Amino acid sequence: MNKESLKEYLSSRYQGWSSFLSNVIFPIFGEDDFEDGFETELLESQPERRQLAEATGIRSIKQIGMMYVGVEPLQIFDVTVSNRVIMERNRVNIQRLIRTVMDQFSCAFMLFHYEDDTRWDWRFTYCRKRGNKEEASDSKRYTFLLGPGQSCRTATDNFMALYDKRNSLEIKDIEDAFNVEALSKEFFEKYKAQYEAFVNYMVNPANEMRQHFIDTDFDHTGMAADKIRDREEKPIRDYVKKLLGRIVFLHFLQKKGWLGVPAGKEWGEGDRDFMLNIFKNANENQKENFLDDILEDLFAEGLDRNRSDQDDLYDTKVEGFRNCRIPYLNGGLFERDILDKNPCHFPASYFDGLLTMLSQYNFTIDENDPNDAEVGVDPEMLGRIFENLLEDNKDKGAFYTPKEIVQYMCRESLIAYLQTDIREEDKECVRQFVTTHDVELLGELKEYVDQKLRDVKICDPAIGSGAFPMGLLRELFFCRSAIEPNIVENAAIIKRHIIQNNIYGVDIERGAIDIARLRFWLSLIVDEKSPEALPNLDFKIMQGNSLLEQYNGVDLSTMTEKKVGADQSVTIFDSMLDVYRKNLRDKLAEYYACPEHNKKVQLRKDIAEIVKQELIEQGIHIDFGDMDLSANTQFFLWHTWFYDVFSRPSKEGFDIVIGNPPYLESRNPSFSESLKVKLQDEIQKRRKSNSKAFPRGADLLIFFYELSLRLLNKNGYNVFITENSWLSTDYGKLFQNFLLKKCEVHAIIDSEYKYFKTADINTIITIIKNRNDTNSPLPVKFFHCDGSLEKYPCNTFAIHDTENISLKLFLSSDLLLQNYKWGVIIRAEQKLLRIIDVISKLEDKLLSSKISIGQGLNLTKSHIVYNQTNNTFPYYTSAIGPTYSWNNSSYYVRNDDISLSRKKPLLIMPRGIGTHFCSINECSGYTSSYVEIYGNLSHEETLNIWLFCNSSLFWLLREITGRTNLGGGMLKAEATDLKSIPICFNFSRPSEIQSLYMAVKEKPIDTNISVTLNDAQHRMMDAIVFKYFGLEQEEAYIKDMLQNMIYKRMKKSKTK
Helix, strand or coil: CCCCHHHHHHCCCCHHHHHHHHHHHHHHHHCCEEEEEEEEEEECCCCHHHHHCCCCCCCCEEEEEEEECCCEEEEEEEEEEEHHHHHHCCCHHHHHHHHHHHHCCCEEEEEEEEECCCCCCCCEEEEEEECHHHHHHHEEEEEEEEEECCCCHHHHHHHHHHHHHHCCHHHHHHHHHHCHHHHHHHHHHHHHHHHHHHHHHHHHHHHCCCCHHCEEEEEEECHHHHHHHHHCCCCHHHHHHHHHHHHHHHHHHHCCCCCEEEEECCCCCCCCHHHHHHHHHHHHHHHHHHHHHHHHHHHHHHCCCCCHHHHCCEEECCCCCCEEEEEEEEEECCCHHHHHCCCCCCCCHHHHHHHHHHHCCCCCCCCCEEEEECCCEECCHHHHHHHHHCCCCCCCCCCCHHHHHHHHHHHHHHHHHCCCCCCCCHHHHHHHHHHCHHHHHHHHHHHHHHHHHHHCCCCCCCCCHHHHHHHHHHHHHHHHCCCCCCCHHHHHHHHHHHHCCCEHHHHHHHHHHHHHHHHHHHHHHCCCHHHHHHHCCCCEEEEEECCCCCCCCCEHHHHCCCCCCCCCCCCCCCCCCHHHHHHHHHHHHHHHCCHHHHHHHHHHHEEEEEHHHHHCCCCCCCCCCCCCCCCCCCCCCCCHHHHHHCCCCCCEEEEEEEEEECCCCCCCCCCCCCHHHHHHHHHHHHHHHHHCCCCCCCCCEEEHHHHHHEEEEEEEEEEEEEEEEHHHHHHHHHHHHHHHHHHHEEEEEECCCCCCCCCCCCCEEEEEEEEECCCCCCCCEEEEECCCCCCCCCCCCCCCCEEEEEEEEEEEECHHHHHCCCCHHHHHHHHHHHHHHHHHHHCCHHHHHHHHEECCCCCCHHHCCCCCCCEEEEEECHCCECCCCEECCEEEEEHHHHCCCCCCCCCEECCCCCCCCCECCCCCEECCEEEEEECCCCCHHHHHHHHHHHHHHHHHHHHHHHECCCCCCCCEEEEEHCCCCCCCCCCCCCHHHHHHHHHHCCCCCCCHHHHHHHHHHHHHHHHHHHHHHHHHHHHHHHHHHHHHHHHHHHHHHHHH
16 A cells, blocks of 8 residues: 555545545555445435435435455445535434434444545545443444545555554554544644744844844832743734634635636635745745735735625736736725734745645634544634643643533533423433434424524633633534534525624623624624625624623723512613613614625724713713723723623523633632632622622632522523632632522532643633522532543433432532532442441530630741750640641740730641641640641540541541642642531540550551551540441541541552
């Protein structure tokens, strides 16, 4: 099998299935085991298949044969397509048809070719179904685009890799050959190298561009020289990102045949390698000035200028393309900005390298989904590129959400929305419709669901590059296209309606907004027959600080509030002069569809002026200077720009707020003190008595929860994927209690599966509603997925365990939820939760009232002295090691370092736990940042607490309530974590406990947990504790779980 011959074959027109077997299949798989299928027609056996195939533009599906890969039978089908347009625009029905075919098979190759098509391109698809027959809906298909006009480099390389393994092929090798993720990584690495080359050229002072682009107007105080340089050069990096983004966009566009269309020819007949060929055809002088002479003019005079009166003709000045059609795209992608006006020049070799690299990949204009992917570069790659090149992205807590999770969250949020207010017996058919798009399942609900889909309002308040809005655009489109007639003609119309009426987004990063808009435009272009002016998304996908609706201390959300009497209806504009309100409404609608650049500029000025007049009318006088009120990093006017959402009678707010908010810890420098102050000011005004649930020390994501709950209407759902630390922190507990009181916690879903490969974090998905009933207990559901949600999608409306999904169901009034951090609820098995419930009921409340819990002095090493005097106290440090009793010390601290009001602890235990222990303070000293128990107790009472705190049961509870994020396999268990564990019990065995204490007080505790658990005295302690609680039968379970949790965190440390 020769590589060049194979590439030539794959780049040719389709030559029939027999030819493909001879040239590709048999050389790789051999023909000895091939079983002839005799071209059996699959569409004849089932009328349902025939009807579905006709609606999909497929005329024939013939079973060519079958062979074995290992022990797995691999089918081969020849699929004849009668109508290309119908098939390409009917992805929903194709998926349904493939599912019916794959119902009988586990894996198959499918050759798609066209009955009558002058282009003669074709598709080679691999279908794979995991699991049993009932899981047919989980079948996936991956496709190579082949034939003239397609880049067949990747297909050739991957087929050759299979050929090299021909003597030991497994199904996994085939899956690797169709691995879209591997291709995406390869593309990004090459793209990144090109990006860095352009940036490095610009920042080199010798090339005379740096001084024209850098920004020196910022505060340099305290910045190192390299940081100053990096900050100065940010405009250069922004410029290169935008330049390369435009070029990549045009590679998607040329796949439509819309670039370089010869005069007199139709759209679609353009050069599908236009970008590379225009460079190759350029003369040497044009190549050396390719950006200024060719590209800049193409952007500004071609793509950003309406030439419809000239039949869209444009002169590129390059031979072969002097008089060709170039579409006017509108939308703002190619508008010249201030950076475009700077002089910029790159050697010809830079564009030669970039355009040659890009030409080696197939650009698939329709975004892939997890179950249906073309092996090429799809528009989602634009999002990945942006997120991965974003400055300090990890420091800003931004991580790209995998499409499998995006699809799951989008579907689950849409199901929850559609199931609102329908009968219980109808809910499952709605779920099945959203996941399969089989409209027959809806029955009489069809019109109801259709209207709900048209009316839904969805927002991502931290949109990033648009993963979730794009995901919901796809889900809404698939659902509506299953319901509405003539999808082939109406596809672009439906998408335009969804983008204009259903989806909204905000992000503080301008670059994120640009990429998100670009992906929306591409989603429209894929279904357009000919170029149409793109919608202006400036007031749909917007830049702003989502968390703040104030500026200079002035609350800007009141601009749209209404002061009304009891008999008046509430609308968003009734509090301002009618003329301002009507004008703003009209101007925003006009702007969305405005095709003229100069008119758009004027409309933006008009809109900004109207908003300022509204402020003045409210008595608000602020000097915004030259700040753009609709695109800045200081605030966002939710109730102004998205007035249509908040003005719906009885549905004020969004139906779905979805996203992946930034993971910024409170201590992260990117989470500035000034922002914390502003957030507290805003939250105290909005939440009043509930503002304590969102304290200043909380991580940033908590404030996105607060925002999203305010943005929802009374039946709306918040669906977030977040870092899970808030389940086990003090600030998180405040928020959890707020949720129990004010919200309905529909679902919290955790999994051991690591969705963010580049982030050292564990994540959860939460689905939350605002509580309409303020008093009655509501269900709170915790789901655990044993694996990936892609493989085991969790039905959050389930009330029992399902395959690989376990459910813990509580009521919001449950004391376990109120008393324990929810990290405990998630980590503890049901059996252990019942044990916790048992011991909580037996707590000695009187003894508990006598104690308090706190933390040690946390002094630095400079405060430690090594000689005892009348002015020193013993000081416990980690050097002493784990003991049952602290009765001597070699470390001391001076009286002057200790507050007069400071209490001495009765008992001490570690806060960062390597080895568990609880020690009685017989030295009458103080500790270094240890967890401490204080109180005026009798010796017997102290011993009762000491005994329990050295039991295996207590150590297990500390493992469950602590966190394993300290590194080194240590467990972080704060004083606040201890407060949630009942530790006061009256065992009524004083002499026995005293004898035990005397036996171990001089004895160190072994750092090996298995040694300690088998120690005679420790087993005696456990015996007393287990007998008191009636847990003798659970002793082995508790000790095994304790050991497993300790081994697990220690193993995690070694793995790192």
